[in-house]
Amino acid sequence: MLRYLITLQAKDREGLVEQIAHAVSRHGGNWLDSELRHIDGIFAAILLLEVPAAHWDELIESLELLEGISLTYAKSTKPQAKNKHVSYSLVAYDRPGLVHEISNKISALGINIEHMSTRYESASHTGIALFRADFNVSMKDSLDEERLTQALHSIGDDVVLDNLSA
Incomplete structure (x- = not known):
């Protein structure tokens, strides 16, 4: 499983979180952590996901197909600090x-x-x-x-x- 931090934004609309969650689930992803916000008519999300390496590209394609979504992502690792x-x-x-x-x-x-x-x-x-x-x-x-x-x-x-x- 790969860990990725994904940021998404789109004009807010009903059912958007469900569409994102469906895409993650359909591609075997595990939703680990998130921040979801509605600010001034825009939906913004930061997601930490674990995704099987074989399904990563398919997941990104599915998310990019959602209407009006813009996204970025970066590979992540588990934090080591004991602060x-x-x-x-x-x-x-x-x-x-x-x-x-x-x-x-x-x-x-x-x-x-x-x-x-x-x-x-x-x-x-x-x-x-x-x-x-x-x-x-x-x-x-x-x-x-x-x-x-x-x-x-x-x-x-x-x-x-x-x-x-x-």
Whole structure:
């Protein structure tokens, strides 16, 4: 079995996930992990699949035949690292460049962002534009947690950071 990471996007429509799942199943694939999102009328998916080598080309052909689908893929391997995984939730006033500031602080510490979900929302009582990010990181040791907390709070007094793993 080969492991592949596939990204797909298409104009969202009913039944699209079923069509993708059917193609994977029909070609002997095993759906290991995924992120599926509907954003602004577009369906986007990241899939980690195991597929028998003999059926890989057929699977890609089947997926490419789905109406309006664009896709990319890359061969993958099982991760070897034994790092600590920590989840956070961050809220701050929305402003341009905030994702860059956050990712820059995390990267500068040698910490890897493994998953990040962001959204724009309005504060319920004031209507102020808020940025919210939920993210998972992989770090080498426990000292990185304190350094990361300090680095993210240095972005501004408006930053509220919760460690969801604690």
